Amino acid sequence: MSDATLDTIPATKAKPEDGTARPVSFRGGGFAPKPRRWVGLVVFLVLIAIAEWGTRAGWISALTLPKPSDVLQTFQELYASGLLFKHLGPSLSRLAVGAALGVSLGVSVGILIGLFSYIRAGMVPLVAALFPIPKIALLPLFVIWFGIGEGSKYALIAFGTFTPTVVATYGAVDNVDRTLIRMGQSFGLSWFSIVRKIVLPGAMPGILSGLRISLAIAIILLVAAEMLGAEYGIGAYILQAGSLYDLERLFAGVVILSVLGVLVSGAIAIIERRLLGWRT
Amino acid sequence: MSDATLDTIPATKAKPEDGTARPVSFRGGGFAPKPRRWVGLVVFLVLIAIAEWGTRAGWISALTLPKPSDVLQTFQELYASGLLFKHLGPSLSRLAVGAALGVSLGVSVGILIGLFSYIRAGMVPLVAALFPIPKIALLPLFVIWFGIGEGSKYALIAFGTFTPTVVATYGAVDNVDRTLIRMGQSFGLSWFSIVRKIVLPGAMPGILSGLRISLAIAIILLVAAEMLGAEYGIGAYILQAGSLYDLERLFAGVVILSVLGVLVSGAIAIIERRLLGWRT
Amino acid sequence: QNTKIKVGALRFTSHSGSFVAKDRGYFADAGLDVELEFFQAAQPMAVAIASGDIDYAVTAISGGLISLAQKGAIKVIGGALIEEEGIDGQQILASDAAYQAGVTSPAMLDGKAYGVTQTGSSFHYVGDKIAQAEGISMSFKPLQKVGAVIGAIKSGQIDAWNIVPHIAKPLAGSGAVHIIGAVQDYLPGYQTTTVFTSTDNAENQRDKTEAFLAGFSKGVTDYNSTMIDMADGEAGVDEMVKLIHQYVYADRPFEKAKPSIVNGTMRINEGAKLNMASVQDQLEWFKAGDYVDQGVTIEDLVNTSYVETMS
Amino acid sequence: MDIRLENISHSYDDFEVMRDITLDIPDGRIVCIVGPSGCGKSTLLRFIGGLERPSQGRVVQVGNPPEGCLNPLTYIFQDFALLPWRSVEGNISLVLEDHGIKGARARAIIDDVLARTKLSDFAKALPKQLSGGMKQRVAIARALAVKPAVMLMDEPLSALDSQTRELLMDDLVSLWTRQPFTAVYVTHNLAEAVRLGHRIVVLSRRPGQIREIVELDTPLGEREYGDPELERQQKHLWQLMRDEARAADAELINV
Amino acid sequence: MDIRLENISHSYDDFEVMRDITLDIPDGRIVCIVGPSGCGKSTLLRFIGGLERPSQGRVVQVGNPPEGCLNPLTYIFQDFALLPWRSVEGNISLVLEDHGIKGARARAIIDDVLARTKLSDFAKALPKQLSGGMKQRVAIARALAVKPAVMLMDEPLSALDSQTRELLMDDLVSLWTRQPFTAVYVTHNLAEAVRLGHRIVVLSRRPGQIREIVELDTPLGEREYGDPELERQQKHLWQLMRDEARAADAELINV
């Protein structure tokens, strides 16, 4: 812990008498945060407790924040009525299909950019120009381009995950150790062997850590995607709650997305541990 | 170029007569894309030309895509009417204030997380839970929390840039070379000296590259922010165009955001070159 | 010194009452210094009244509005746009594909897809009322943004929709959609939009609220008489359109903007009269659909002490 | 198979790296190349292996590679260049797969080279579990697997600590004594050069030119840690290079 | 000022790193610590410098640091540990700033240490422009700037190529001859140990214990590259360590 070093006395300060022996003073440690798992939980519980207290006591107005207990109750009702899965099902399938499309396309394009000069020169500025375009601005167009069925939802999520995946992937390919590639060449490996056996696995850590961001974005875009004619779905549920100013349901929906995000990030951590066990 | 290696003949293939001398065959090169600046431009021009041709010839319906020339004309009208700057001004100031808030808060929190075990344990799960929350879902709440003035727009952009900045910053602090910190301690530097002179500059590359993403997100969020009672602003302009299904203006607005994004990313590249000239 | 207030508005012709009252100084005459706050959508306007960011606004009755009223944040105090026989009101549109397939009147919409912005929005209310009246069933597609609905109907992905005339007419003119009916045939006297304010304004700041309604009504009178009754002839229309053009379609040249503005003409209630029967019907519909709490009463929603009500 | 370098000169753009190098690498001998930093040793080795092309001159191979040779010119790199995601045997099978050698045939080769490099117990280990010395042994095993005609070694020991270096030099010597191989061995380390080289080529500071070629006749197996004759040779080489090394070290690097 | 290590033992959790080490570091002498990989040399040095605390035993300093000493126990690291964003003089002023030494006084100290390490021409250069040898010279200059009582060097030359290593050993010897300093010098390299050490401490494989302490009486200035007496000592040390080094190298690392 960094906290520990604050009380350190520099070795120069103390001046013992000549000839005396005294232990060398400690001045190391710190700057290496250690895990303290329970603190995170405590922080959440305290925040929720404060919100509950405030909304009950009235110094947090009902307009500002719903009672956490009411949110919980809404959530239970949602679960009991079976609607939870009716909303979760379509959302998850949209996430899965959209993200799978965007990520696989993004990884492919990213690798091509990483390998070929001309593709790089042509695509990189294009991707840079696409990145800052807000997807919600394009909603009306997506309706025309992909319809109001599942197509446009997949497309929106795919589009949103595509650009960050491309950027992460070609960065990862650029970072693959060139000596490994030269090694492959020096043993006469074919171009495809080098790409498959050296470039791809070498880029995997970067691709996976890009995936963390891409998938978080996919979850964020779920709401935008479900603006387009979705009857069921967590995003649609949130939007409806928002338009009815029903804060309990709004928060219940947001909590679901938040949990979803944490789960996805946990899943990637597990995949990383599996796939990247070779990292030191 | 990777392209070049496809024609390489492995050294083993050729078997000359005994005793003859033949040059060693070349099998290196490739896997190092070279810059080709003009290609990017050509790609843009070709895409625009195709769009123009298609919309003129009619095989791209007017519903699907506006004529690029019409977009250009819309843009000129916008410029001539003086409205361009009337829209750009507020948007830029929202971006500047919101991003400055979010980034400075994010960097501070990120550094605290990087240095202190308890703050890390408490904040990291919180940030992880906040990250996947779609900001547009919270729009109604932002109105109550921060009003419809500039406050809520700043808050939305700040909130959106905060989380990615925190993540990038504490990652950067974690990656500061520990031997440099031990060096500082071994010379009896004070805790604050170490943070100021070693940790901060060492984390700067990571913070700046996180800034790229944060600022792209800030631009994306401009549209969401300007859903909240904005009269002028690029986002408001795009939203209005979208609600009237006015594709020319929609595209003109999107192009402005896109250019803005490219400019911001260019600006960061310049800052990096200035500030990080010490990198090898 | 005039009282400073903020009035929320959308850049739509239907908000002309406020534009005229401000531009012609009617608010100033009533002792108010009005600042217009423009919004991109109606829903945040209701929330902004609740948060105290603006004082008065005009919008359709929606689930969100009722929810906020129930939380004691806002009150409807008058009426604005109304469906009136003989004047173009909201039109019922069919997509070209559906039209070609024989959907030439709302009665033929059985089993079709009807566009709405959100479940529990005013579009949903209108569509559902049409379905009830015709004894048919339709599916409602929530598309959030008006622009998205336009895109969907133009490309035939939804079959029908209802919208104010200034959007309906140019769409129909382009041939991509067809007008197959009028909302007023199904909902005569439909109180399309209402004037509303915060509960605090309605209950504790009577003078201010009355002053606002006075100024607003004068603006409405001017608008109705010029645009609908043609009291000042074409020149009057031109002048009025010029006034409105400052606020609506401001970035288009006048020639392009004028037809859109003229097309958008709809009657706004004189004196902000409120059709209580219509409001009551809407409230019941929202409750029946479970879009709002069952405990909401008409008293939660409306403060009838300001304007004349009709029923 | 011999290798002959004929009048090789090279520049990167306007930056002259080496000038007119002519050199013979006879079959079955180890040729050491020493020289100060940046004099072009690694570049020269890349030319020999066909990974780069010199601006002028050419590298020719005289005669045919021996029977069964899969990759006549085979590198051993300073930083081992092991794929960290493959086990020891996976790293070796990597270079066999492209020649269509799989299954039992691959198994036999892998077992053989692991035994020769005393790695049999580590076949399943990942590179991250190995010390530097073990990693370089794996790289040597991998090189042996393709039965090279010439081994090209670019400072193969310089990433190791000096004790491990001693151990690996012993291993290389015993490998060579059992079955002599041809090698070009680039190093900074004069102790390595006098221990392993039959012929030591001293390059000048950049642009690299040949300053002297020293022939050592003591058979490899008889050279010992701290042999006085070798010490003398090493001292001679160090005197040749000392000033150039100092000048090369004090040069500012343009980045 | 002397340093005394008293019965130092250490474990990381259940992982025993060293056992019962007692050692004296007398004023004005260079004590070299050699031993196979992972035997705890770096850990021991961290204990001496107060950067870490042993599980058992203690490190004491006997007597006072000399007049004007800013940082009695000063490290020189294997990887130089220069701040890459500061120039050569910036890196030196870093360690003065916290003692409130700025302006002309700092200038004087910096100029002095740069002159002593022959770096005066490179004051404005950034680390990335310097070769490894130059970087380590900067680190030495920085250490000299705080007038240390004891220098703690953890393999200071092992990141350098062997020619540069020779050059820097000469530099260290001449620095010491002009003004003797106390140093603990950790290395893998027996050649360095016999060249620079007045006393050489040989540690066993992990858990590190003292196997032997060798005293060398030849004055530093008279030890030369390839001195036969030193070669003999070196050979003796190598025989002591060889098997342990091999065993240490072949250990699998748990990560």
Ligand SMILES: Nc1ncnc2c1ncn2[C@@H]1O[C@H](COP(=O)(O)OP(=O)(O)OP(=O)(O)O)[C@@H](O)[C@H]1O
């Ligand atoms: N691809 C390249 N482009 C430009 N310059 C290069 C390239 N490769 C090497 N150089 C330069 O050519 C010179 C010789 O490089 P090389 O790596 O061959 O030297 P070396 O003798 O192996 O040095 P060292 O002993 O440090 O390994 C160096 O100055 C280096 O900076």
Ligand SMILES: Nc1ncnc2c1ncn2[C@@H]1O[C@H](COP(=O)(O)OP(=O)(O)OP(=O)(O)O)[C@@H](O)[C@H]1O
């Ligand atoms: N912070 C730590 N936590 C756990 N184990 C450690 C830690 N630091 C060192 N070790 C282990 O303690 C042992 C001794 O490490 P140390 O770095 O002191 O060895 P060394 O003699 O310096 O080795 P080398 O010659 O490789 O530098 C090693 O096995 C190492 O893995």
Ligand SMILES: [Mg+2]
């Ligand atoms: Mg080299």
Ligand SMILES: [Mg+2]
């Ligand atoms: Mg060590």
